[in-house]
Amino acid sequence: MFSSFMxxxxxxxxxxxxxxxxxGFFVVLRGSAFAAHAIPHGSFGGAAGAxxxxxxxxxxxxxxxxxxxxxxxxxSRRGRHDVATALALVLMLGLGSxxxxxxxxxxxxxxxxxxxxxxxxxxxDLLPMAGLGIAxxxxxxxxxxxxxxxxxxxxxxxxxxxRPGRIETGFLLVVALASxxxxxxxxxxxxxxxxxxxxxTARSFTSSPLPAIALSVAIAxxxxxxxxxxxxxxxxPVGFFVGTLGALSYGSARVWAARRxxxxxxxxxxxxxxxxxxxxxxxxxAPPGR
Amino acid sequence: xxxxxxxxxxxxxxxxxxVRAAVVVGAVVAVVTGAVGVFxxxxxxxFAGHALGEVGxxxxxxAFLSGTNPLWGYMGVAVIAAGLMEVLxxxxxxxxxxxxxxxxxxxxxxxxxxxxxDTTSTSTTGxxxxxxxxxxxxxxxxMLPTIVVLSAVAxxxxxxxxxxxxxxxxSPELAAVRGVPVRAVAIAYLVIMAVAVSLAAETxxxxxATALLVGPPATALRLTKRPGGAMVLAGLIGVAAVxxxxxxxxxxxYWPPVDHGWPVSFFVVAMVFVFYLGSxxxxxxxxxxxxxxxxxxxxxGESGCxxxxxxxxx
Amino acid sequence: xxxxxxxxxxxxxxxxLDGVSVWxxxxxxLHDVRFRVMPGEFTGLIGPNGAGKTTIFRVILGLQPPGxxxxxxxxxxxDRHNPIIGYVPxxxxxxxxxxLRARDVVGLGLDGHRLGIPLRGGGRRQAVDRMxxxxxxxxxxxxxxxxxxxxxxxxxxIAHALISSPRLLLLDEPLANLDIRAEGEVxxxxxxxxxxxxxxVLISAHDVNPLLPVMDRLVYVAAGRTASGTxxxxxxxxxxxxxxxxxxxxxxxxxxxxxxxxxxxxxxVTLEETPGGAAAPDVVALR
Numbered sequence: 001m002f003s004s005f006m007x008x009x010x011x012x013x014x015x016x017x018x019x020x021x022x023x024g025f026f027v028v029l030r031g032s033a034f035a036a037h038a039i040p041h042g043s044f045g046g047a048a049g050a051x052x053x054x055x056x057x058x059x060x061x062x063x064x065x066x067x068x069x070x071x072x073x074x075x076s077r078r079g080r081h082d083v084a085t086a087l088a089l090v091l092m093l094g095l096g097s098x099x100x101x102x103x104x105x106x107x108x109x110x111x112x113x114x115x116x117x118x119x120x121x122x123x124x125d126l127l128p129m130a131g132l133g134i135a136x137x138x139x140x141x142x143x144x145x146x147x148x149x150x151x152x153x154x155x156x157x158x159x160x161x162x163r164p165g166r167i168e169t170g171f172l173l174v175v176a177l178a179s180x181x182x183x184x185x186x187x188x189x190x191x192x193x194x195x196x197x198x199x200x201t202a203r204s205f206t207s208s209p210l211p212a213i214a215l216s217v218a219i220a221x222x223x224x225x226x227x228x229x230x231x232x233x234x235x236x237p238v239g240f241f242v243g244t245l246g247a248l249s250y251g252s253a254r255v256w257a258a259r260r261x262x263x264x265x266x267x268x269x270x271x272x273x274x275x276x277x278x279x280x281x282x283x284x285x286a287p288p289g290r
Numbered sequence: 291x292x293x294x295x296x297x298x299x300x301x302x303x304x305x306x307x308x309v310r311a312a313v314v315v316g317a318v319v320a321v322v323t324g325a326v327g328v329f330x331x332x333x334x335x336x337f338a339g340h341a342l343g344e345v346g347x348x349x350x351x352x353a354f355l356s357g358t359n360p361l362w363g364y365m366g367v368a369v370i371a372a373g374l375m376e377v378l379x380x381x382x383x384x385x386x387x388x389x390x391x392x393x394x395x396x397x398x399x400x401x402x403x404x405x406x407x408d409t410t411s412t413s414t415t416g417x418x419x420x421x422x423x424x425x426x427x428x429x430x431x432x433m434l435p436t437i438v439v440l441s442a443v444a445x446x447x448x449x450x451x452x453x454x455x456x457x458x459x460x461s462p463e464l465a466a467v468r469g470v471p472v473r474a475v476a477i478a479y480l481v482i483m484a485v486a487v488s489l490a491a492e493t494x495x496x497x498x499a500t501a502l503l504v505g506p507p508a509t510a511l512r513l514t515k516r517p518g519g520a521m522v523l524a525g526l527i528g529v530a531a532v533x534x535x536x537x538x539x540x541x542x543x544y545w546p547p548v549d550h551g552w553p554v555s556f557f558v559v560a561m562v563f564v565f566y567l568g569s570x571x572x573x574x575x576x577x578x579x580x581x582x583x584x585x586x587x588x589x590x591g592e593s594g595c596x597x598x599x600x601x602x603x604x
Numbered sequence: 605x606x607x608x609x610x611x612x613x614x615x616x617x618x619x620x621l622d623g624v625s626v627w628x629x630x631x632x633x634l635h636d637v638r639f640r641v642m643p644g645e646f647t648g649l650i651g652p653n654g655a656g657k658t659t660i661f662r663v664i665l666g667l668q669p670p671g672x673x674x675x676x677x678x679x680x681x682x683d684r685h686n687p688i689i690g691y692v693p694x695x696x697x698x699x700x701x702x703x704l705r706a707r708d709v710v711g712l713g714l715d716g717h718r719l720g721i722p723l724r725g726g727g728r729r730q731a732v733d734r735m736x737x738x739x740x741x742x743x744x745x746x747x748x749x750x751x752x753x754x755x756x757x758x759x760x761x762i763a764h765a766l767i768s769s770p771r772l773l774l775l776d777e778p779l780a781n782l783d784i785r786a787e788g789e790v791x792x793x794x795x796x797x798x799x800x801x802x803x804x805v806l807i808s809a810h811d812v813n814p815l816l817p818v819m820d821r822l823v824y825v826a827a828g829r830t831a832s833g834t835x836x837x838x839x840x841x842x843x844x845x846x847x848x849x850x851x852x853x854x855x856x857x858x859x860x861x862x863x864x865x866x867x868x869x870x871x872x873v874t875l876e877e878t879p880g881g882a883a884a885p886d887v888v889a890l891r
Contacts, residue, residue, distance in 0.1 A: 081334075082337055083331055086340055086505075087501075089500065090500050091559055093559075095556065097553045101552065145718055145722065146717060148716060152712070153696055153764075155693040156692075156713075158665070158667055160716070162717045190398060190399065192395065197392060200701075203702070206703055207748040208705055212703040236406060237403065239399055240399040242399065243395040246392060246395050247393070251378075577629075580630055
């Protein structure tokens with residue numbers, strides 16, 4: 001599986017994993033899982049359109065992904081965020097079904113677009129992929145602080161002159177950029193799994209943001225390498241392994257964290273302090289003491 | 291008059307059996323998803339609804355593989371997924387989204403596997419497209435009664451827990467204080483949503499399932515603050531979108547490229563969108579007129595969350 | 605509690621609202637609000653829920669343009685970003701799984717609004733440690749912020765607001781979800797900060813009692829109207845009745861204040877407990 005034939009796949013997959021790990025940290029932090037799913041999924045419509053026009057699929061993916069990100073931002077200003085995301089998604093997919101009906105596309109190509117294909121990375125694609133990837137990382141680095149601030153206290157951010165809406169749209173554009181580069185290996189549907197699983201898992205092991213990002217990248221790399229190796233041997237789709245391994249790793253991390261927490265005896269600060277956020281005003285009359 | 295009808299409805303529209311089936315099933319599904327979807331929007335669970343539909347497709351492809359009726363595949367897997375989502379992380383919205391995303395990811399992973407096995411074992415291409423996008427015109431006639439019955443059951447359940455569902459959706463703490471079993475209601479709701487969405491996904495495809503679950507209810511909630519009224523309105527809007535979509539799709543056989551026809555999914559989604567944007571325009575017109583009537587309309591509050599639904603007065 | 609006020613010009617006020625009115629969705633939610641906060645002063649913004657306290661805060665922060673009137677912050681008109689204001693919002697929800705420590709949150713108060721990644725400069729870490737010490741939260745520095753108790757998170761947010769050296773600290777209902785002991789700790793902390801660092805503190809609450817020992821002045825908000833002054837000047841039946849537009853009684857028992865709607869037809873009454881009288885039951889303030 002390490003033939004020169006497959007080298008491209010390993011390189012491409014590693015790039016995808018790094019991007020997914022970094023961007024995914026913020027996806028999980030901000031609760032943008034739906035958007036992270038919708039943008040790549042909807043961009044499929046753009047690929048169908050690109051095939052219809054005879055243009056490079058990456059172009060179609062990119063245009064629809066960016067359009068999706070902007071569309072979600074625009075619709076969010078007029079309504080609920082998850083409604084906006086759902087509507088943007090179905091519109092993109094509706095257009096996709098239209099384009100698909102006009103083109104004579106092999107069902108197999110559709111399948112690998114959606115679920116990933118181990119063998120399909122031409123060398124020409126590696127450089128643009130790397131370029132997109134670097135652009136993503138740079139964008140995240142630039143937006144790092146406002147992203148964190150708007151994630152925890154959007155009101156304070158607003159008061160300091162940061163516009164949470166703009167930051168959110170900027171972030172969605174980064175997600176769009178990241179999803180554009182995923183097609184060759186992981187497929188549009190499972191890219192988001194790679195963004196969520198590793199990042200969600202990493203949180204169980206560290207409390208600081210930068211180590212969490214590094215761990216998220218590491219887990220994503222492990223999952224992708226594992227997935228490619230098994231997919232190569234069994235011929236099963238890579239997406240299957242990415243999706244299930246992502247869920248498994250999160251599940252095991254949760255179990256491990258729960259067991260570790262129950263083994264700790266006294267309450268030390270930062271561990272098990274009572275959560276008072278949902279306390280009803282009724283509690284005010286109770287005797288003092290925590 | 292007949293000229294108008296001929297212009298709108300291409301030849302053979304009313305005579306065609308697939309069209310009649312599509313009209314009936316489409317309407318039934320639109321009513322159910324519209325009613326269920328009102329709560330989906332209120333509870334901000336559009337992601338879960340969409341996820342259940344797509345995870346259902348894993349079940350559908352498994353059913354295809356094993357030769358059983360795809361509807362049970364969709365529904366079974368969707369209900370299991372609903373349970374998993376509930377178990378993994380309910381209480382906090384962000385944890386819920388992560389849980390939904392992971393279940394969806396795993397579900398899609400399995401869908402990938404089953405579709406792969408489908409194409410290799412039965413060597414039928416195009417299964418992927420059918421499962422994901424569906425087609426309103428290829429509904430199997432014998433399934434009609436089953437679909438109607440299941441939809442009715444879902445509606446009856448929603449109607450009977452209406453008050454509990456409403457209260458726990460608007461204010462879980464208040465509901466808990468009043469003795470509503472909030473957790474049980476949440477699980478029950480996810481299951482109902484799973485049933486409704488898988489019904490829709492199996493018949494009209496996952497795209498339309500999501501579109502009808504979210505679009506018409508969101509539209510209705512912009513036009514009325516009463517959830518009961520919104521459920522009815524959402525059903526009506528959904529049916530209108532589906533029927534207009536069917537007509538246009540049928541007519542499009544005569545549009546360029548001739549004899550090909552545009553997919554009905556596209557038209558229905560387009561109609562859903564048109565209605566949603568239209569209601570936004572209507573709502574802001576109404577608001578502007580009201581503000582002009584009542585004194586100085588200084589800048590409104592910050593960017594766009596929709597007003598919270600007021601509980602039904604009756 | 606009040607000291608004699610020297611004659612100071614309006615420019616010295618950290619915050620000054622004059623004739624501010626706000627309309628939202630066609631309704632006038634604030635009418636002719638006027639008050640001033642001087643440097644180092646501890647001011648309470650008291651009033652029932654829905655009276656307009658949060659709207660006043662949004663006006664001060666520049667998030668809600670007033671339909672009428674003027675707002676001066678540090679002697680200058682409102683701007684989108686006023687660096688002299690530190691803001692602690694009401695309900696901040698920290699996801700327990702979120703990988704951010706208390707020190708990360710405090711650090712974001714310093715430069716979270718700027719682009720880029722925080723550099724490893726030594727000065728930043730020291731500033732964060734100093735702030736955490738100022739709010740007695742040093743032992744929480746490396747704890748996951750989502751796992752802290754309500755009171756501990758409150759302190760982290762205060763440090764987050766303080767680290768940018770504001771001249772005015774704005775806190776929106778900080779006592780709302782705390783038990784009585786945590787409440788007392790936060791009030792004492794804020795009073796100490798106001799006193800030692802000469803930072804004006806404006807804190808909104810629906811119950812005046814926890815703040816009585818430390819408040820210099822208060823602004824009472826009811827039905828979109830305000831009355832400002834010392835506790836003795838403002839918490840009186842006739843003043844509050846005028847604000848509410850209906851009869852209101854003020855009862856003082858054991859140094860605590862109770863505001864209740866008055867009997868039908870009766871004019872408002874201000875009662876004081878007579879010294880040497882029988883022990884009256886401890887009164888817990890009503891919502």
